[in-house]
Amino acid sequence: MSLTILQPGVQATLQGAPRIGSRHLGVPASGPADPLSMALANRLVGKASDATAIEITFGGAAIRFDAPVSFAVTGAQSALTLAGRAVEPHVTHSAGEGDELQIAPARQGCRVYIAIAGDIDANIFLGSTSTYLPATLGGYEGRALRPGETVQLASVRVIPPMETPEDLHPVCSNSYALRAVEGPDFPASARHMWDETFTATQRASRMGVELEGAFPYIPEDASHPSAAIFPGALQLPPGGRGFLLLADAQTTGGYPHLLQVIRADRHLLGQVRPGDRIRFLHRTQQQAADALRAKQALLSAWLPDFHL
């Protein structure tokens, strides 16, 4: 059993669990840029939250199933058709043999997730199937899927439909308020950042999203010795545009680390697209921890194996 990628959109990769505990080797986390959306898709096909699924940037993709199988689509808002009929995201659907799933270009949000009621065959590196493009690790030969390529599936099933509870449908938007704490290099001259609105530029990938706006002035010779950096960090490279790090972010860096988007809100970063507006809401470490527990509590009943 297999599925064929007729159109991969801007970029289609296989993603599974993040790699944890390997940053000291220079190996980033990878995994879905929006782990909550991927978990919700996997839930609808009876899979673990971090089971291997397909991540498609900006939608605009088409897939053909060569045997009956159930699937679900979540993430960025895109019109969907299955064998020519409109279908909804956040609901389990069952494709017949030869059926095509068409995913229109995303209206809002950045990444669409497709989960399959079956096991997607993928390379494993350090225990994870997640694709890391810069080093061609994991996934489908470590790279993005190309038109006409076939992804092998095992143990496929057709299952009774499920639907994501209404209150757990993530809201995609063109503007985000992200809760953040001060980073280790937050200068006193940056206090105004909490009142500014920033805009995502065209420089966006699974490594990070560039932001333009009123960043503080930091002298270019204020170089920092390389230190650990994590997804959710807002760095300020020379040139005055911020860079907000995502799942594939490098493990160490020397640019000033101004803010850190809190763990509870990092899943949102995977849906930021060029032109979206971002504000940062100032939180303390304790407030960040409280916010994490509060959001986790909302998710646990439907996604018992998922952790933000």
Add this chain to the structure above:
Amino acid sequence: MSDPAITFCGDDALRLSAPDRDERLARASQLQATGDWLEVVPGRRDVTVQFDPFRHGPDEALAHLARTLATPAPPPSRTLETVELPVHFGGKNGPDLADISTRTGLPESEVISRLLSEALQVDMLGFTPGFAYMSGLDAALEIPRLLQPRQQVPAGSIGLITGQCGLYALAGPAGWPIIGRTPVSLFDAAADNPFRLRPGMQVRLVDADQS
């Protein structure tokens, strides 16, 4: 718990200042061995740990780190491994050798011999998988970063920058002036141990064209 050497690095990570290299690596090993941290990442002057906020609140994580650090780090259990790496200097393997020679005022042969004269120490891996930051470079070899990074250098390329030496385990873009290249594979995704180098190892460069 107000150890001045520990600071928050965001909402779920803590940073221990450790400028001394041996202390830093010993602390990293000690923290790694506890299994209490999601990530333990040595930097150039510090060690950063990421904690699991579902397990520790921020104050608990801070207190827990301080408690662990109250115990001296055990000395390294094994003697430092030394790795010899053959290197092809200059030419297409080291396109910036001539420029490094000009900038330092040393003949190319002297640049190379100074690089071969001392063992280098792997301080940390980072940036991309297996990229090794090494110290122990002759002070005369301090040169700045390239103004325009190269889009692509081959795996095994060796760069110099501001007193450090960097080994590119993977082909990719590079902002460091490249002096040579080792044909030894530094990263093999299919191997049981994909990484040839680890923090704490010593590296001795050997001129592959002189042997």
